[in-house]
Amino acid sequence: MKKIHYTEPWTKSVHFTILDVERLHSEVSPFQTIDFYRSDTFGTFFTLDGLMMVNEKDEFIYHDMISHVPMAVNPNIKRVLIIGGGDGGTAREIARYSGIEKIDMVEIDERVVRLSQKYLPLTAKTLDQDNRIHLFFEDGLAFVKNADKESYDLILVDSTDPIGPGEGLFTKAFYDNCYRALSNDGILINQHESPYFNEQKHEMIRAHAKIKDLFPIAEVYQFHQPTYPSGHWLFGFASKKFHPIKDHKMAAWEALNLKTNYYNSDIHKGAFMLPTYVKDALKNAR
Amino acid sequence: MKKIHYTEPWTKSVHFTILDVERLHSEVSPFQTIDFYRSDTFGTFFTLDGLMMVNEKDEFIYHDMISHVPMAVNPNIKRVLIIGGGDGGTAREIARYSGIEKIDMVEIDERVVRLSQKYLPLTAKTLDQDNRIHLFFEDGLAFVKNADKESYDLILVDSTDPIGPGEGLFTKAFYDNCYRALSNDGILINQHESPYFNEQKHEMIRAHAKIKDLFPIAEVYQFHQPTYPSGHWLFGFASKKFHPIKDHKMAAWEALNLKTNYYNSDIHKGAFMLPTYVKDALKNAR
Numbered sequence: 001m002k003k004i005h006y007t008e009p010w011t012k013s014v015h016f017t018i019l020d021v022e023r024l025h026s027e028v029s030p031f032q033t034i035d036f037y038r039s040d041t042f043g044t045f046f047t048l049d050g051l052m053m054v055n056e057k058d059e060f061i062y063h064d065m066i067s068h069v070p071m072a073v074n075p076n077i078k079r080v081l082i083i084g085g086g087d088g089g090t091a092r093e094i095a096r097y098s099g100i101e102k103i104d105m106v107e108i109d110e111r112v113v114r115l116s117q118k119y120l121p122l123t124a125k126t127l128d129q130d131n132r133i134h135l136f137f138e139d140g141l142a143f144v145k146n147a148d149k150e151s152y153d154l155i156l157v158d159s160t161d162p163i164g165p166g167e168g169l170f171t172k173a174f175y176d177n178c179y180r181a182l183s184n185d186g187i188l189i190n191q192h193e194s195p196y197f198n199e200q201k202h203e204m205i206r207a208h209a210k211i212k213d214l215f216p217i218a219e220v221y222q223f224h225q226p227t228y229p230s231g232h233w234l235f236g237f238a239s240k241k242f243h244p245i246k247d248h249k250m251a252a253w254e255a256l257n258l259k260t261n262y263y264n265s266d267i268h269k270g271a272f273m274l275p276t277y278v279k280d281a282l283k284n285a286r
Numbered sequence: 287m288k289k290i291h292y293t294e295p296w297t298k299s300v301h302f303t304i305l306d307v308e309r310l311h312s313e314v315s316p317f318q319t320i321d322f323y324r325s326d327t328f329g330t331f332f333t334l335d336g337l338m339m340v341n342e343k344d345e346f347i348y349h350d351m352i353s354h355v356p357m358a359v360n361p362n363i364k365r366v367l368i369i370g371g372g373d374g375g376t377a378r379e380i381a382r383y384s385g386i387e388k389i390d391m392v393e394i395d396e397r398v399v400r401l402s403q404k405y406l407p408l409t410a411k412t413l414d415q416d417n418r419i420h421l422f423f424e425d426g427l428a429f430v431k432n433a434d435k436e437s438y439d440l441i442l443v444d445s446t447d448p449i450g451p452g453e454g455l456f457t458k459a460f461y462d463n464c465y466r467a468l469s470n471d472g473i474l475i476n477q478h479e480s481p482y483f484n485e486q487k488h489e490m491i492r493a494h495a496k497i498k499d500l501f502p503i504a505e506v507y508q509f510h511q512p513t514y515p516s517g518h519w520l521f522g523f524a525s526k527k528f529h530p531i532k533d534h535k536m537a538a539w540e541a542l543n544l545k546t547n548y549y550n551s552d553i554h555k556g557a558f559m560l561p562t563y564v565k566d567a568l569k570n571a572r
Contacts, residue, residue, distance in 0.1 A: 231517020270559025
């Protein structure tokens with residue numbers, strides 16, 4: 001297959017390029033342009049509207065950090081809602097917990113799921129192998145609006161950036177509905193962008209300002225995701241009751257004996273310890 | 287001035303590009319090719335043999351993490367040796383501590399210092415303003431070999447990658463001499479590469495294997511440096527006596543009231559909490 005160079009603009013003036021990739025598939029869905037590629041360094045990866053979403057080399061970092069942090073804070077989580085996450089990696093990690101009763105996954109774009117099932121079994125394989133997982137190809141914003149009050153213990157917002165189909169998932173209306181749909185010990189984890197380049201920092205601040213207005217506990221944690229702009233990426237941890245560090249159930253989580261390649265009980269704590277410039281930006285977010 | 291694109295190979299197949307930069311200066315010194323550039327996003331930056339060393343946007347991250355971590359473990363450090371660090375940023379941070387009596391800085395390439403003084407006063411300005419700083423334009427390996435036994439409390443290896451002039455600074459002979467030159471409560475901090483791409487991971491493992499053979503305490507800490515390959519970068523903390531966490535003198539450091547933009551007492555702890563795949567690679571290093 002012909003080799004091409006994949007270039008992604010991290011900002012207007014900073015580009016990330018993967019040389020010599022093969023394009024496995026390209027299509028324009030009703031929502032976005034979807035491209036699957038293969039590279040020696042990253043294995044199979046796919047992009048939405050030209051931005052890297054998931055690759056075989058480092059998907060474990062993102063999926064470990066979105067899933068195991070809340071599960072180690074509240075091991076009694078039973079009802080999980082995933083918004084986005086069409087590649088299946090987040091559902092895969094959550095499905096490893098035997099105490100989970102249901103995983104509703106709401107992905108606006110069915111094509112992302114179907115193509116991941118074809119090209120990325122590493123992340124997607126669990127989607128049709130676990131009958132606790134229920135797929136809904138709908139708009140996440142509308143789904144959460146219509147969800148019953150207090151019907152989930154955990155909501156994971158595994159979204160794209162706030163441009164295109166992901167835009168509604170960064171609005172106050174969406175976070176309001178998440179709050180309503182969460183049980184009293186509910187936790188919301190959301191894609192929180194990055195503090196480094198101004199483009200993503202702007203979105204980080206906007207998202208955080210809205211969430212901390214709503215939830216009594218609203219913290220942010222960081223991880224190293226080298227294929228996202230700057231490699232310094234964040235999730236938000238918002239909750240009605242649980243604090244991610246004070247309520248960290250380290251022993252309970254370790255007793256489960258889950259093998260993880262990025263997450264561990266140390267990194268659970270360390271991830272919430274933020275550089276001064278990030279703390280300052282979040283503190284002043286409004 | 288004409289705008290060009292600066293492209294750096296992070297690996298053979300992954301490139302990092304900064305668009306529309308101006309080349310301020312380029313020369314071939316007896317040791318390496320030195321280029322200074324200016325970009326809107328990163329301000330002034332320079333490269334050695336085509337690899338980004340320092341830029342105005344994020345130099346504070348590297349210089350905070352190399353300097354303040356050891357100073358917060360042993361606030362009685364008085365005699366400091368910096369190997370490399372020609373941009374002056376490491377000396378600048380160490381010079382902020384009034385208890386420091388001398389800072390010997392050994393940079394093999396005088397041109398890096400002179401050009402930094404001309405183009406990068408942000409990092410270099412302290413070099414001729416503080417009479418505790420002594421510049422030696424010599425080979426670091428030979429300098430440490432000839433240093434008196436136990437003549438330094440802290441050695442900071444602020445080197446390039448182990449290719450070209452930095453190569454000797456990753457050898458067992460060099461670490462041996464550092465051990466000898468350090469006082470009994472001495473600390474060695476060294477540039478420890480990165481765990482993500484195989485190219486840098488290989489060097490990380492080689493360096494760590496040598497250091498942990500020599501020093502009773504040999505830990506590794508991480509930080510987010512977006513302009514280095516993968517953005518996931520490491521320093522080694524090696525010591526004859528002090529443990530970076532158990533002996534962390536948080537209150538003493540905070541009483542100094544130093545303003546820092548990346549380092550803080552939380553990140554001091556968090557930086558040593560490593561992802562599982564990094565712990566595993568270091569544990570198995572030999």
